[in-house]
Amino acid sequence: MNIVKKVAIIGAGNLGSQIAALSCKGGFCVEVFDVSESAIEKSKKALQISSIKYCSKRDELSKDCDLIIETVFENMRVKRNVLSWVDKYFTNSNVVICSNSSEFLPSSLCKKMQRKNRFCSYHFHSPSTHADIVDIMLHKKTDSDVPEVLTQFTKNIGLVPFVIKKEHKGYVFNTIFNEVIAQSISLAVQGIAKPEEIDRCWMVNTKMSIGPFGMIDLVGLDTVEDIMYNLLPKKPLNVFAIRYFKKYTKQNYLGKKTGQGFYTYPDPKFETKSFLE
Amino acid sequence: MNIVKKVAIIGAGNLGSQIAALSCKGGFCVEVFDVSESAIEKSKKALQISSIKYCSKRDELSKDCDLIIETVFENMRVKRNVLSWVDKYFTNSNVVICSNSSEFLPSSLCKKMQRKNRFCSYHFHSPSTHADIVDIMLHKKTDSDVPEVLTQFTKNIGLVPFVIKKEHKGYVFNTIFNEVIAQSISLAVQGIAKPEEIDRCWMVNTKMSIGPFGMIDLVGLDTVEDIMYNLLPKKPLNVFAIRYFKKYTKQNYLGKKTGQGFYTYPDPKFETKSFLE
Numbered sequence: 031m032n033i034v035k036k037v038a039i040i041g042a043g044n045l046g047s048q049i050a051a052l053s054c055k056g057g058f059c060v061e062v063f064d065v066s067e068s069a070i071e072k073s074k075k076a077l078q079i080s081s082i083k084y085c086s087k088r089d090e091l092s093k094d095c096d097l098i099i100e101t102v103f104e105n106m107r108v109k110r111n112v113l114s115w116v117d118k119y120f121t122n123s124n125v126v127i128c129s130n131s132s133e134f135l136p137s138s139l140c141k142k143m144q145r146k147n148r149f150c151s152y153h154f155h156s157p158s159t160h161a162d163i164v165d166i167m168l169h170k171k172t173d174s175d176v177p178e179v180l181t182q183f184t185k186n187i188g189l190v191p192f193v194i195k196k197e198h199k200g201y202v203f204n205t206i207f208n209e210v211i212a213q214s215i216s217l218a219v220q221g222i223a224k225p226e227e228i229d230r231c232w233m234v235n236t237k238m239s240i241g242p243f244g245m246i247d248l249v250g251l252d253t254v255e256d257i258m259y260n261l262l263p264k265k266p267l268n269v270f271a272i273r274y275f276k277k278y279t280k281q282n283y284l285g286k287k288t289g290q291g292f293y294t295y296p297d298p299k300f301e302t303k304s305f306l307e
Numbered sequence: 308m309n310i311v312k313k314v315a316i317i318g319a320g321n322l323g324s325q326i327a328a329l330s331c332k333g334g335f336c337v338e339v340f341d342v343s344e345s346a347i348e349k350s351k352k353a354l355q356i357s358s359i360k361y362c363s364k365r366d367e368l369s370k371d372c373d374l375i376i377e378t379v380f381e382n383m384r385v386k387r388n389v390l391s392w393v394d395k396y397f398t399n400s401n402v403v404i405c406s407n408s409s410e411f412l413p414s415s416l417c418k419k420m421q422r423k424n425r426f427c428s429y430h431f432h433s434p435s436t437h438a439d440i441v442d443i444m445l446h447k448k449t450d451s452d453v454p455e456v457l458t459q460f461t462k463n464i465g466l467v468p469f470v471i472k473k474e475h476k477g478y479v480f481n482t483i484f485n486e487v488i489a490q491s492i493s494l495a496v497q498g499i500a501k502p503e504e505i506d507r508c509w510m511v512n513t514k515m516s517i518g519p520f521g522m523i524d525l526v527g528l529d530t531v532e533d534i535m536y537n538l539l540p541k542k543p544l545n546v547f548a549i550r551y552f553k554k555y556t557k558q559n560y561l562g563k564k565t566g567q568g569f570y571t572y573p574d575p576k577f578e579t580k581s582f583l584e
Contacts, residue, residue, distance in 0.1 A: 161512035190511050190583070198499040202508045205494060206519070209486040217482060222475045231479050234467050235438035236515050242483070306467070 034183050035059060038095040038120070040112055042066070042073040042084070045130060046101035048157045049187075051077050056187040059083075061091055093121045097183060099152060101130040109134065113149070114142035126179045128152035132204065133260075135197045137169035146171045152180055153201055154189075158248050158286070159240075165201040167194040207245075211254065214242035215271045225292045229300055244300045247291035251275055251284045311460050312336060315372040315397070317389055319343070319350040319361070322407060323378035325434045326464075328354050333464040336360075338368055370398045374460060376429060378407040386411065390426070391419035403456050405429035405443075409481065412474045414446035423448045429457055430478055431466075435525050435563070436517075442478040444471040484522075488531065491519035492548045502569045506577055521577045524568035528552055528561045 037053045039046045042064035050073070053060045061083040064070050070084045085091050098116050102108055109129060116127055127149045129139050136151040143149055150172045155161035166180045177193045184191035194201060200208060214228050223231070229241025246254050255275045258268040278284075278291065285291030286298075293299055314330045316323045319341035327350070330337045338360040341347050347361045362368050375393050379385055386406060393404055404426045406416050413428040420426055427449045432438035443457045454470045461468035471478060477485060491505050500508070506518025523531050532552045535545040555561075555568065562568030563575075570576055 155512065159512075160514075163508050163512050192504070192508050192511075194500060196497070196499050198494070198497070202494055202500050202505055203512050206487055206490045206505075206509065207512075209490050210483055213483045213486050217475070217479055220473070220475070222473050223471060223479050227469070228479055228483075231440050231469050232483065234440050234469075235432065235436075235480050235484075236513065237437070238513050238515060 034096045034126075034179060036061070036092060036095040037097045037099065038063065038091055039099050039101060040064075040116065041101035041103075042069045043101060043103070045154055045156065046099075047073040047077055049099060049101065049130075049154060050082055051079060052187040052189070054079050054082055056183075058186075061085060061095065063088065063091055088115070088119065091119070093119065095120055096122055096125060097179070098125065098127045099130060100128065104131065104133050106134055106138070109139055110142045113139060117143040117145050117149075124148070124175070126176050128180065130154055132201075133199070135169070135199060136167055136172070137197060140169070140171075147173045148176065150176055150180070155203070156249065159245065161203065162190045163192045163203055164189045165192050165194060165203070167197060167201060169197055208257075211242050211246060212265075212271075215274070216267070218243075219270050219274045226299065230305060233300070234306055239301075241300060243292040244298065247285035247293055247295075247298070249285070250287060251279050251291055255279055311373045311403075311456060313338070313369060313372040314374045314376065315340065315368055316376050316378060317341075317393065318378035318380075319346045320378060320380070322431055322433065323376075324350040324354055326376060326378065326407075326431060327359055328356060329464040329466070331356050331359055333460075335463075338362060338372065340365065340368055365392070365396065368396070370396065372397055373399055373402060374456070375402060375404045376407060377405065381408065381410050383411055383415070386416055387419045390416060394420040394422050394426075401425070401452070403453050405457065407431055409478075410476070412446070412476060413444055413449070414474060417446070417448075424450045425453065427453055427457070432480070433526065436522065438480065439467045440469045440480055441466045442469050442471060442480070444474060444478060446474055485534075488519050488523060489542075489548075492523075492551065493544070495520075496547050496551045503576065507582060510577065511583055516578075518577060520569040521575065524562035524570055524572075524575070526562070527564060528556050528568055532556055 036059040039050050039062045042062050050060050050062050063085045067086055070086055098120055100112055102112055125148055129151055130153055131139060131151060132153055140146045140149045151167040153165035164184045166177050168177060181191040217223055217228055218225050225243040229243050232241040255272060258272050262268050282288050283290045286295050289295045299305055313336045316327050316339045319339050327337050327339050340362045344363055347363055375397055377389055379389055402425055406428055407430055408416060408428060409430055417423045417426040428444040430442035441461045443454050445454060458468040494500055494505055495502050502520040506520050509518040532549060535549050539545050559565050560567045563572050566572045576582055
């Protein structure tokens with residue numbers, strides 16, 4: 031079985047960097063690749079971990095990495111091309127190759143790969159959401175040792191593995207929580223309650239430390255707007271939700287990252303004690 | 308303004324009894340009415356509060372109660388008749404009359420009442436779910452002091468008032484959480500993950516102490532099955548969910564109340580420490 035020692039992360043964005051940091055902390059050798067020098071600089075500055083090897087040229091990566099995690103942006107064509115190259119480049123015969131895609135199914139992502147049996151989805155939630163589950167979603171051709179390797183690796187980096195044997199868009203948690211978001215937006219759009227009121231109601235009843243609109247602020251209003259656009263053929267009522275979101279996004283109220291979304295940052299109202307009273 | 312002193316609770320079922328106990332603890336005079344002597348005996352035995360006045364005949368209730376909370380079972384005809392009688396019986400001119408209905412809209416419930424302006428919905432969640440929000444849902448004719456009276460009363464009995472000015476079936480929290488339940492059942496029916504796995508995933512990510520299937524066990528599988536039946540015209544896919552539930556309900560696996568549902572009681576697996584690992 032593959033005993034992971036060397037991890038390659040393809041894509042130095044927010045999530046890629048976070049996975050690199052966790053892997054490093056878990057005692058693994060970590061190499062991070064990105065075509066963008068500025069992405070690499072940003073990642074270096076954010077992490078400040080000298081033992082991570084950054085590469086901006088493909089052939090700088092060690093060919094004998096055991097675990098390859100692709101975290102490039104959510105575009106099927108780009109992901110397929112990256113995975114096809116990864117498949118050819120890394121030589122370890124029991125390498126595990128995985129994609130962090132939140133949208134696409136593993137059987138579709140690996141279309142251009144030869145070693146489809148060494149591949150599955152490996153989905154991290156954004157660390158800022160404090161969601162500790164990492165989804166390991168197999169497709170029909172995935173070798174049985176692959177989820178074992180990823181289960182062990184996930185535990186080693188301090189997170190909770192969750193194996194899903196049957197492909198399903200949205201995994202398990204996102205499938206459920208996306209509906210929480212959708213229903214909350216729908217209630218706000220209909221004027222039944224305001225975003226803050228909905229969050230308060232959710233937080234009082236569930237004892238969660240964040241509500242649906244606080245979560246949208248973390249994920250980014252632009253990202254949620256994109257998801258709603260993509261779902262338009264299935265959910266035509268999203269038209270009203272998108273119009274509602276536009277009022278915020280037009281003013282660059284994109285959530286925590288721009289300092290303003292449904293709440294104002296760095297000290298959003300929902301984090302104050304009096305919010306729940 | 309109506310300063311509540313005397314509360315009448317119409318219906319001595321589980322929820323009626325719980326509201327009676329909270330009202331008593333909050334310092335109010337409490338009278339509980341039920342046509343069923345056995346319901347009254349059960350309530351007396353469960354609460355053991357000697358200061359509560361129980362009545363099995365309508366005219367035993369004090370005519371000058373300030374707040375009347377109807378908690379009879381979920382049947383529109385029965386509720387309308389009870390509310391019509393309540394409206395005529397209690398003489399206080401600024402009495403507040405409300406219904407604990409979880410299904411019906413206040414404007415519809417008060418159809419047979421004269422004093423529609425003194426009426427709104429007042430919805431308690433089952434205490435076993437630890438959901439502290441009490442919904443106060445107005446209809447167009449509700450007087451403006453009515454939500455104020457109920458807001459103050461809710462705080463006095465240690466719960467959190469949540470005023471909804473525009474009528475909406477399912478209130479706010481149930482509208483959202485019902486979708487959590489629906490999506491979870493759908494994932495289980497499709498075989499994407501097992502009930503226990505879904506709960507674990509939900510609990511790890513949200514830090515809630517219970518997951519969707521644990522919640523179904525609390526509410527009762529028979530109750531959830533009924534709700535799915537009622538929704539069939541809107542959600543034909545529920546056919547598969549109902550078939551899935553039948554496997555449990557046929558064996559009297561109705562949840563916590565029968566000792567067996569998705570979990571075995573009194574010590575369900577999801578309450579053990581190792582469940583989340």
